[in-house]
Amino acid sequence: MSTSTELGEFLRSRRARLQPDDVGLPTYGGRRRVPGMRREELAQLAGVSAGYYTRLEQGQSPNASDAVLDAVARVLRLDEAERAHLYSLARPKPRPRPRTVKPEQVRPGVRLMIESFGDVPALVLGRFVDVLAWNPMAHALLAGHLDFEAPNRPDDRPNFARMVFLDPHTRELYDDWPLKARSTVADLRLIAGQHPGAAALSNLIGELTLGSPEFAKLWAAHTVGDCGGTARTYRHPTVGAMALMTEFMTLPNDEGQRVAVFNAEPGSPSAAALRILADLTATTGASADHLPDRRG
Numbered sequence: 001m002s003t004s005t006e007l008g009e010f011l012r013s014r015r016a017r018l019q020p021d022d023v024g025l026p027t028y029g030g031r032r033r034v035p036g037m038r039r040e041e042l043a044q045l046a047g048v049s050a051g052y053y054t055r056l057e058q059g060q061s062p063n064a065s066d067a068v069l070d071a072v073a074r075v076l077r078l079d080e081a082e083r084a085h086l087y088s089l090a091r092p093k094p095r096p097r098p099r100t101v102k103p104e105q106v107r108p109g110v111r112l113m114i115e116s117f118g119d120v121p122a123l124v125l126g127r128f129v130d131v132l133a134w135n136p137m138a139h140a141l142l143a144g145h146l147d148f149e150a151p152n153r154p155d156d157r158p159n160f161a162r163m164v165f166l167d168p169h170t171r172e173l174y175d176d177w178p179l180k181a182r183s184t185v186a187d188l189r190l191i192a193g194q195h196p197g198a199a200a201l202s203n204l205i206g207e208l209t210l211g212s213p214e215f216a217k218l219w220a221a222h223t224v225g226d227c228g229g230t231a232r233t234y235r236h237p238t239v240g241a242m243a244l245m246t247e248f249m250t251l252p253n254d255e256g257q258r259v260a261v262f263n264a265e266p267g268s269p270s271a272a273a274l275r276i277l278a279d280l281t282a283t284t285g286a287s288a289d290h291l292p293d294r295r296g
Contacts, residue, residue, distance in 0.1 A: 006193070007089040008057045014224040015042055056090070064090050073221040081190055085224040088193035103154035110251060110259070114138075119278040120263060121244075127256025128191065128201045129160040129184075140281040141236065141244075141262060145169050146256040159204065161188055165212040170180040175233035175241065185218040186225035191256070193224075239277045268286045 016036035043053035043155045046069055055061045056072070069090055073083045104126040114122040121141045123134035129152045131143075141150050143158060150156050163170040164177075164184045174180040188205070195201055208215040226248075234242045244262045251257045264270035 005059065007059050007086075010085065010089060010222050010224075011057045011072070011076070011104065014078065015039070018076065034288070038236075042072070045075045062091070072080070077135055079225070080206040081186075085190055085193045088196075092196045103134055104130065104257070106257075107254065110254070112258075114259065117261065119262060121261060121274075122261045124251075125160060125258045125260060126157075128198070128204060129188070131158040131160060132257065136281050137278060138260075138262065140277055141234070142173065142177045160184070161204065161208060165208050165215045173234055173236070175235055180232065181214055182218055182223060183225065183230070185215065186223040189219075189222065189224045190198070190226055195256075223238075236273070236277065238280065239273040242275070243268070244270060 004146050015038075018037050020037060020041060023236055038279055039053055039057065040050045040249075043050040044163050046068070048056075048071070052068075053062065053072075056068070069086060073086055076082075078086060095141045106124050110124060111133050114124060114133060117137075119137055121135065121138035123138040123142075124132045133151050134142075134148075136148070143163065146158055147156075150158055161184050164174075164181055188201075192198075192201060192205070192261065205219065209219060229245065229247050231243060231245045234244060236242060242264060244264055246260050248261075250260045250262070251259065
């Protein structure tokens with residue numbers, strides 16, 4: 001899908017969620033032909049002509065000024081992530097010349113860093129959320145049923161979005177899977193705006209759309225957002241429920257790569273469960289696929 005098409009669909013989805021009375025416009029009664037605000041209404045509030053806004057929605061205004069984009073974002077009540085996505089779509093980066101894409105690699109220093117975290121689960125995500133490396137605790141927490149060495153094989157790397165939507169083990173891991181699914185799609189939308197036309201990402205989105213009706217529905221809604229810091233409850237098959245906080249750190253010298261770190265509140269039952277998982281992982285080695293399943 002072209003960037004201009006993505007821009008139009010994104011703007012229409014945001015118009016559809018706002019009603020005229022949400023922004024102080026009269027409705028005059030009667031049935032409206034379109035859900036949400038009309039183009040003319042949005043243009044009026046943004047201070048541009050209806051024709052100009054129509055061209056913007058059709059991807060025909062590549063030189064839209066900051067003032068126009070800011071006005072549209074204000075009227076549509078976009079949050080910070082949605083505003084950044086709007087700018088990415090309205091001003092797409094020039095596509096690089098086709099070239100052989102080398103598999104992403106983790107710098108040795110980054111690998112040593114996540115290994116040094118010891119009993120704190122940590123992993124490295126690539127620009128399209130491939131798992132590029134994880135320490136034994138992250139593997140035991142999130143994917144003990146997978147081969148620990150899989151991230152080291154570019155053709156066999158786990159992909160976090162694929163795991164969330166197509167791996168039943170991962171679905172069972174999250175206490176609130178629908179919320180995790182929504183945030184995963186929102187993150188992918190943001191990434192897609194930053195990497196228009198990337199073949200690997202297009203292939204991933206196509207695979208998930210065909211393989212998961214839930215993904216297809218969420219993708220069509222154009223939800224946008226970054227992962228940020230989150231608190232989630234995990235239902236681990238060995239140590240039970242754990243409430244963990246996740247922090248993401250962008251690696252400035254590695255385009256699009258992020259480190260995710262998982263922590264429990266000190267002194268909490270979740271911290272005790274994480275400690276048990278660490279002891280079991282140390283006993284069984286890096287691969288946690290032999291940990292007992294104590295659910296039920």
